[in-house]
Amino acid sequence: MAVFTQVPLKDAHTLVQRLQLGELQALRGIEGGIENTNYFVTTDQGEFVLTLFERLTAEQLPFYLHLMKHLAHAGIPVPDPRPDQHGEILHRVCGKPAALVNRLQGKSQLAPQAVHCAAVGDMLARMHLAGRDYERQQPNLRGLPWWNETVPVVLPYLAPEQAALLQSELAYQNHVAASSAYTALPRGPVHADLFRDNVMFDGDTLTGFFDFYFAGVDTWMFDLAVCLNDWCIDLATGQHDTSRAEAMLRAYQAVRPLIAAERELLNAMLRAGALRFWISRLWDFHLPRQASLLTPHDPAHFERVLRQRIAQPLAL
Ligand SMILES: Nc1ncnc2c1ncn2[C@@H]1O[C@H](COP(=O)(O)OP(=O)(O)O)[C@@H](O)[C@H]1O
Numbered sequence: 001m002a003v004f005t006q007v008p009l010k011d012a013h014t015l016v017q018r019l020q021l022g023e024l025q026a027l028r029g030i031e032g033g034i035e036n037t038n039y040f041v042t043t044d045q046g047e048f049v050l051t052l053f054e055r056l057t058a059e060q061l062p063f064y065l066h067l068m069k070h071l072a073h074a075g076i077p078v079p080d081p082r083p084d085q086h087g088e089i090l091h092r093v094c095g096k097p098a099a100l101v102n103r104l105q106g107k108s109q110l111a112p113q114a115v116h117c118a119a120v121g122d123m124l125a126r127m128h129l130a131g132r133d134y135e136r137q138q139p140n141l142r143g144l145p146w147w148n149e150t151v152p153v154v155l156p157y158l159a160p161e162q163a164a165l166l167q168s169e170l171a172y173q174n175h176v177a178a179s180s181a182y183t184a185l186p187r188g189p190v191h192a193d194l195f196r197d198n199v200m201f202d203g204d205t206l207t208g209f210f211d212f213y214f215a216g217v218d219t220w221m222f223d224l225a226v227c228l229n230d231w232c233i234d235l236a237t238g239q240h241d242t243s244r245a246e247a248m249l250r251a252y253q254a255v256r257p258l259i260a261a262e263r264e265l266l267n268a269m270l271r272a273g274a275l276r277f278w279i280s281r282l283w284d285f286h287l288p289r290q291a292s293l294l295t296p297h298d299p300a301h302f303e304r305v306l307r308q309r310i311a312q313p314l315a316l
């Protein structure tokens with residue numbers, strides 16, 4: 001869990017007053033998350049989430065916050081950033097850029113069944129379509145250029161066979177990115193980190209997507225691959241669960257059918273999704289930041305997932 005910055009009650013009170021959200025009743029640091037400082041904020045008007053951004057800059061943040069607003073207005077269940085009286089949704093708390101959003105109802109479904117994977121596939125496709133007329137541009141900041149930059153930084157910490165796999169997969173992904181099929185992939189704003197812990201459910205009903213702070217313009221297929229790699233696998237082995245993967249793909253395609261290039265590159269994108277999180281987990285693990293409540297994720301998990309995607313491609 002992560003609270004990098006301790007927020008005094010008086011600072012939360014000032015923000016709540018400025019956003020005209022009533023009287024502050026409680027402020028509680030959130031267990032979970034590895035990127036930002038998060039607090040639940042209770043006022044007499046409801047429950048909110050305060051996020052202090054620890055890595056993202058005030059220049060990068062409008063893309064994410066306005067994307068959430070855009071999607072919320074299009075009917076996608078995502079947190080809606082609260083404005084001040086001037087309409088500004090990016091605030092400043094304890095010297096850090098900050099946002100306050102509504103708290104989504106429900107809880108994460110950490111042992112998903114086919115019904116949950118179908119709900120995610122359906123809403124993911126709706127979200128992709130709803131993002132088509134979003135005008136701001138920002139690349140996925142954890143995309144290929146970042147992989148190329150970060151792999152040399154983590155290589156010294158790896159055993160020789162891991163280093164060889166990491167380098168050969170990176171070379172493969174550079175090759176894929178230069179192909180005409182890749183150029184043909186439809187793209188737009190994507191979430192890019194839509195894991196089980198970034199979706200809320202009330203029973204079997206999906207109540208929201210959140211944590212958009214790795215979003216960016218990238219291929220829709222990469223987004224779908226990230227979901228398949230987390231929602232539709234056996235976590236112990238990294239193996240695909242066919243019924244869950246089929247449920248997600250069927251529901252996604254009922255809203256937006258995949259084009260030929262997407263079908264062709266499905267497995268390459270599954271490998272890309274595994275590589276992306278293997279690299280970021282290695283980076284977080286071997287070059288950790290100070291936080292009072294932080295548990296790094298296990299990098300070995302995505303090494304296993306990547307080996308699985310290479311050994312057993314998912315057939316469409
Ligand atoms: N809008 C929200 N509604 C409800 N819970 C939220 C919301 N945003 C964050 N949370 C809670 O806070 C936890 C950490 O948030 P997250 O965005 O994943 O952190 P990080 O940005 O550090 O990865 C989540 O697992 C969830 O329980």
Ligand SMILES: N[C@@H](CCOP(=O)(O)O)C(=O)O
Pocket residue numbers: 032033034035193195197198211277280281297
């Ligand atoms: N989902 C990523 C890490 C990002 O953490 P989150 O709490 O912001 O989703 C992973 O599992 O490595």
